[in-house]
Amino acid sequence: MYEQTTELTGEFHVIPFDGRPLPARVQPVYEQLLQNVGGDPRDVLVIKRLPDGVPEFTAALRDRVGIQARPNVKSVARHASSVISEADPETTWLTYAQRIEFLAAVLNGYDWGEYFDKASDHDSFGSDVGQLLLNATWQGGFDIREEQDGYDELIAEIADVNEAFHEKMEARDLAEQAETVPQAVRALEDDDLYEQVVREFDAVLAIEFEEYSAVEREYLATLTDSVPLACVGEADASIDRVKKESGDVRDFASKMTVFDHTSTEASGTEVSI
Numbered sequence: 025m026y027e028q029t030t031e032l033t034g035e036f037h038v039i040p041f042d043g044r045p046l047p048a049r050v051q052p053v054y055e056q057l058l059q060n061v062g063g064d065p066r067d068v069l070v071i072k073r074l075p076d077g078v079p080e081f082t083a084a085l086r087d088r089v090g091i092q093a094r095p096n097v098k099s100v101a102r103h104a105s106s107v108i109s110e111a112d113p114e115t116t117w118l119t120y121a122q123r124i125e126f127l128a129a130v131l132n133g134y135d136w137g138e139y140f141d142k143a144s145d146h147d148s149f150g151s152d153v154g155q156l157l158l159n160a161t162w163q164g165g166f167d168i169r170e171e172q173d174g175y176d177e178l179i180a181e182i183a184d185v186n187e188a189f190h191e192k193m194e195a196r197d198l199a200e201q202a203e204t205v206p207q208a209v210r211a212l213e214d215d216d217l218y219e220q221v222v223r224e225f226d227a228v229l230a231i232e233f234e235e236y237s238a239v240e241r242e243y244l245a246t247l248t249d250s251v252p253l254a255c256v257g258e259a260d261a262s263i264d265r266v267k268k269e270s271g272d273v274r275d276f277a278s279k280m281t282v283f284d285h286t287s288t289e290a291s292g293t294e295v296s297i
Contacts (some may be wrong), residue, residue, distance in 0.1 A: 231255075259272075
């Protein structure tokens with residue numbers, strides 16, 4: 025699992041888990057940011073953790089706020105891919121089918137250790153390894169603990185395969201979608217590229233924050249190093265994230281100003297959610 029190294033700063037609005045539409049629940053924070061930047065929706069980048077329903081969310085938010093221009097809404101992966109395209113316009117993205125074929129070529133004849141050598145006799149081995157590498161790459165890689173043995177030795181072997189796979193892709197100017205966010209984090213380390221990217225907005229609103237993974241939080245922290253950030257996340261609503269890391273969503277906002285709207289005494293802010 026990816027280890028987040030950059031702390032998030034800014035505001036974190038914790039909202040209760042209820043059935044109201046998401047646009048209605050983030051509207052007050054969005055309107056406050058919109059006012060802060062002068063009223064132009066292009067200047068508030070709204071980053072949605074999940075890509076599903078981005079057009080519908082965008083239209084609903086525009087209607088609720090009552091503006092003519094469309095809010096500037098992108099998913100994490102979509103925005104990260106635009107950063108990579110700025111860094112290297114020649115990058116070729118593998119389709120899922122192409123990834124399967126390319127990985128099969130890498131795995132064919134790979135010098136496995138005893139455990140995986142036996143496992144490779146099973147018909148599903150290639151697809152199982154491929155899915156494991158895909159999930160790990162989306163999360164920013166493997167968590168290898170050198171002081172332990174046993175299972176960690178097996179994880180290290182799988183991590184080596186993943187590294188070899190990506191090295192072969194990089195040598196051919198190829199990239200897979202699962203590598204989008206980790207690669208964008210590295211790309212933003214270039215000061216010139218960073219300045220070019222952040223010229224496009226004056227503030228960032230991150231929604232569905234309860235589901236952001238460590239590498240996605242790292243991306244947010246890196247992206248908003250010089251611009252204001254506001255996050256909105258539901259309390260006790262994480263589903264995907266808690267499969268990989270434990271802890272309340274508030275645990276990942278230790279350097280942020282937290283506004284808890286789950287109680288009737290949400291102090292510290294004039295924004296009412």
